[in-house]
Amino acid sequence: MSYAFFPGCSLEGTAWDFLKSTKAVARKLGIKMPEIEDWICCGSTPAHQSDPLLSLALPAKNLLAAKGETVAVCCAACYSRLKTANHEISSDQLLRKRVADVVGQDYDGQTPVAHFLEILVNDFGVGKIAEAVTKPLKGLKVVSYYGCLLSRPPGVTKFDDPENPMLMDRVLKAAGAEVIDWPHKTECCGAGYGITDVSIVKQLSREILGMAKAAGADAIATACPLCQLNLDLRQGAIEEAAGEQFDLPVFYFTQLLGLALGVERKALGLRSMIVSPKELLDSRGIGL
Amino acid sequence: MTNNTNSEDRPRISVSSKRFMDFAEEVNERSHANLMACLQCKKCTSGCPVAGRADLRAHEMVRMVQLGQRAQVLQSRMIWECTSCQTCATRCPQGVSIAAMNDTLRMMSREAETTFAETTQPVFNDIFLRSIRRRGRVYELGLMAAYKFRTMRLLEDVDKAPTMLIKRKLKLLPKNVRGRAERKRIFARARKAREQT
Numbered sequence: 001m002s003y004a005f006f007p008g009c010s011l012e013g014t015a016w017d018f019l020k021s022t023k024a025v026a027r028k029l030g031i032k033m034p035e036i037e038d039w040i041c042c043g044s045t046p047a048h049q050s051d052p053l054l055s056l057a058l059p060a061k062n063l064l065a066a067k068g069e070t071v072a073v074c075c076a077a078c079y080s081r082l083k084t085a086n087h088e089i090s091s092d093q094l095l096r097k098r099v100a101d102v103v104g105q106d107y108d109g110q111t112p113v114a115h116f117l118e119i120l121v122n123d124f125g126v127g128k129i130a131e132a133v134t135k136p137l138k139g140l141k142v143v144s145y146y147g148c149l150l151s152r153p154p155g156v157t158k159f160d161d162p163e164n165p166m167l168m169d170r171v172l173k174a175a176g177a178e179v180i181d182w183p184h185k186t187e188c189c190g191a192g193y194g195i196t197d198v199s200i201v202k203q204l205s206r207e208i209l210g211m212a213k214a215a216g217a218d219a220i221a222t223a224c225p226l227c228q229l230n231l232d233l234r235q236g237a238i239e240e241a242a243g244e245q246f247d248l249p250v251f252y253f254t255q256l257l258g259l260a261l262g263v264e265r266k267a268l269g270l271r272s273m274i275v276s277p278k279e280l281l282d283s284r285g286i287g288l
Numbered sequence: 289m290t291n292n293t294n295s296e297d298r299p300r301i302s303v304s305s306k307r308f309m310d311f312a313e314e315v316n317e318r319s320h321a322n323l324m325a326c327l328q329c330k331k332c333t334s335g336c337p338v339a340g341r342a343d344l345r346a347h348e349m350v351r352m353v354q355l356g357q358r359a360q361v362l363q364s365r366m367i368w369e370c371t372s373c374q375t376c377a378t379r380c381p382q383g384v385s386i387a388a389m390n391d392t393l394r395m396m397s398r399e400a401e402t403t404f405a406e407t408t409q410p411v412f413n414d415i416f417l418r419s420i421r422r423r424g425r426v427y428e429l430g431l432m433a434a435y436k437f438r439t440m441r442l443l444e445d446v447d448k449a450p451t452m453l454i455k456r457k458l459k460l461l462p463k464n465v466r467g468r469a470e471r472k473r474i475f476a477r478a479r480k481a482r483e484q485t
Contacts, residue, residue, distance in 0.1 A: 040465055050395065051395075197369070197409075
């Protein structure tokens with residue numbers, strides 16, 4: 001199994017642990033994901049808020065660089081932008097020509113894009129993941145938090161059920177965790193407003209942390225660098241303002257899967273987590 | 289015999305209605321949001337994460353665009369509070385893409401220079417895009433510094449910086465990707481195309 005990997009800017013910075021744990025998991029499972037050479041930023045929110053053509057041209061340039069191979073993505077925002085470019089370019093010939101004029105090369109919108117969760121469940125298979133698990137996450141109660149952009153809009157991403165996605169739940173179940181059903185799987189955490197209007201993030205992330213706690217979770221699993229950062233970095237301030245304790249470590253699903261596959265804690269970048277998972281993992285005998 | 293439904297008896301709304309339609313049509317054409325299909329069912333607002341705090345709610349925005357309330361819409365805070373979470377577009381029974389409409393409204397509000405005064409999102413967007421053009425990838429530390437100086441929000445969140453550095457979440461040095469000249473051409477061609485339309 002081989003994919004052209006598009007890590008995206010966050011995985012080189014704030015989400016370096018997402019990158020590290022993804023690589024560790026891929027190595028364990030024998031999934032090859034060499035990086036696309038000289039990949040550039042997908043344009044993210046600033047591009048689609050500012051310039052529609054540029055917001056398609058930047059993904060198109062990266063997708064061309066994949067040379068027809070299926071592109072593997074971890075960041076939900078990158079995933080959304082690459083998928084949107086494919087959707088729009090492949091369904092509008094006139095737009096395809098306009099994007100080609102900007103990029104300087106024609107792109108047909110046909111290079112497949114897959115999130116790492118889709119690769120794990122749809123290509124690799126949960127049965128095979130369960131077989132590869134050596135240290136099941138016994139007794140760990142976790143909620144899967146997908147955020148907005150993996151499953152929405154469904155016509156563009158075709159990821160999973162937009163209201164009740166199950167891909168991460170299935171991966172974590174295969175890893176031996178007790179995955180708790182909860183209603184906030186796809187609620188918004190406030191996304192990129194962590195910089196320009198943090199009051200939005202604090203308000204929305206509080207709802208998510210509160211619901212995870214009420215559902216009885218020990219920890220939250222995420223698949224998006226912004227979700228992880230908002231729920232983890234802001235948790236202390238949210239607790240202070242709300243006058244309640246959440247104590248919820250916010251993992252990337254790849255970190256939890258890595259632990260179940262027998263990867264050491266150190267090799268999964270757990271030290272980058274601000275709400276420390278140490279006590280929780282020690283008490284469940286995970287990753288020792 | 290008189291006919292009460294004769295067109296001459298109806299109120300004359302031709303001049304102003306044309307102006308109304310201009311705005312709605314422009315937004316629709318640029319966003320492909322299908323916004324005239326809105327039935328005001330409010331399903332968008334029911335699921336909107338910022339509906340409780342915004343000055344305008346999603347269904348109200350659509351209605352105001354339909355009715356040509358250009359100034360109110362383009363000055364609204366809602367444009368810059370929308371998190372682009374796509375819940376509205378996902379749930380709309382009429383296939384109205386409100387998130388796409390909002391992107392267009394953001395651009396139009398900047399073009400008209402009537403952007404809601406307290407938002408710093410446009411400044412952030414510009415710095416972010418400049419970073420991509422220059423380096424190819426976003427350099428988070430540089431981005432934050434430039435943003436803080438441009439907005440003079442120097443002390444906001446500075447307490448987070450040491451944590452971010454200790455956790456290695458902020459890289460001290462940028463990474464530059466090859467192909468800057470080509471990127472500059474891409475940005476220039478996109479800009480030119482935007483100005484032509």
